[in-house]
Amino acid sequence: MVKIAIFASGSGTNFDNIMRRIAKGELAHIEVTALYTDQPTAPCVTLGHEHHITVHTFTPKSYHSKEAYELDVLAKLQDEQVEWIVLAGYMRLIGQTLLDAYEGKILNIHPSLLPKYKGIDAVGQALNNGENETGSTVHYVDAGMDTGQIIAQRTCPIYQDDTKATLENRIKALEYELYPEVIQEIIQ
Structure with a gap:
């Protein structure tokens, strides 16, 4: 079993999806030690x-x-013998302390086709800029904002009648398939 910690700041839908996949036996080699959040009321x-x-x-x-x-945070991770960190809607930049301790062992998912639309409101940015497609990217985390090495991407169309909410839902559907696949492949 590989011990991972999941970091989230908001709704936790990607966290929930990963936990459901584990419960179904799809990520049988993964043990989530804990959920870490910087938002106690999220x-x-x-x-x-x-x-x-x-x-x-x-x-x-x-x-x-x-x-x-x-x-x-690192003290808790070490107490739990965490080997990998999986960011799932964690809205803070990871600093040097965690980057040094988990070099090459932190994954993130971002709702755009990086390197386009880094940071907050990537979905709104793609929609407002008249893009024809967008998607989701899983990448390794480095010191920058959504600048780490890209592991995998999935695309989806942007329709003329899309709202931010409809496009976000389409991207989340991509993420719910893509992130578990990458976790299965990368975290061994």
Whole structure:
């Protein structure tokens, strides 16, 4: 079994999808030690409890520095013997403390065809710029914002009558297939 930690900041839908895949036996070699969140009141916390796993909540603003925050997170990761970190809607840049400890062992999924539309509101950016297609990218995490080496991408069309909500739903459907496939392939 490979021990992973999942980091999320919001709704937790990708986290939920991964947990459901594990429960179905599709990712049988993966053990999620805990959900880590920087948003103690986010919906992902409820999902963590529903999946009966430990949820570590942190309030980054209560730390005197990013390094102090990440050292606290790192201590928990090491206590749980975590081998990989999987970001699933985690809205903070990973700092040097975690990057050094987990070099080449942090994955992220992003709702665009990177290198286009990094950062926040990638779906809105693609829609507002009149793109004909967009998609989702799984990549390794580095010190930049969505700049790590691309592992896999999936595309989907953007229709003229798309709203941000309809396009987000189409991208999420891609992510729910793509992320587990990459996790299965990469995390050994």
